[in-house]
Amino acid sequence: MAKYRLSNEAKEDLIRIHQYGTKRFGMDQADKYFESFFEYFDIIAERPYSFESVEFIKKGYRRCVCGFDSIFYRVNDDLVEIMAIVGRQDLNNIL
Numbered sequence: 001m002a003k004y005r006l007s008n009e010a011k012e013d014l015i016r017i018h019q020y021g022t023k024r025f026g027m028d029q030a031d032k033y034f035e036s037f038f039e040y041f042d043i044i045a046e047r048p049y050s051f052e053s054v055e056f057i058k059k060g061y062r063r064c065v066c067g068f069d070s071i072f073y074r075v076n077d078d079l080v081e082i083m084a085i086v087g088r089q090d091l092n093n094i095l
Contacts, residue, residue, distance in 0.1 A: 002042070002045045002046055003045055003079050003080065004041050004042075004044065004073075004079065004080040004081070004082055004091060005040075005079060005080070005081055005082065006082045007081060007082060007083050007084070009022055009063065009083065009084050010082045010083060010084055010085055013084055013085035014037060014085060015037060017034070017036045017037075017069065017085065017087070018030050018031075018033075021033050021034070033067060036066060036067065037071070037085065039071075040066045040071060041071070041080075041082060043064075043079045044064050044071065044073060044080055044082075048073070048075045048080050048085070049062075049075070051063060051064040051087065054072070057072070058072075060074045060075075061073070061083065062074065062075070063072050064095040066085075068087055069085050069086060069087045070085070070086050070087075071084075071085050071088070072084045072085070072086060
């Protein structure tokens with residue numbers, strides 16, 4: 001496997017996270033954190049079943065923690081679909 005696709009929601013999450021990071025920590029740090037997500041996406045795509053199942057949240061979903069955020073994804077045949085990226089502050093909205 002080694003292919004992934006970001007949902008529109010995940011793309012919006014990345015933008016939100018980067019904007020927050022820029023305001024709070026500055027552009028350089030926000031850029032580094034933003035880039036780390038793509039490193040994690042590659043790792044997830046290579047070994048999608050290495051991360052915990054979170055079926056209690058949504059059927060078929062798995063989770064990988066990246067820094068202060070959780071990447072929620074599902075495996076669909078030979079493609080990993082990155083569905084959402086949720087921070088601690090957002091968890092109450094999905095549970």
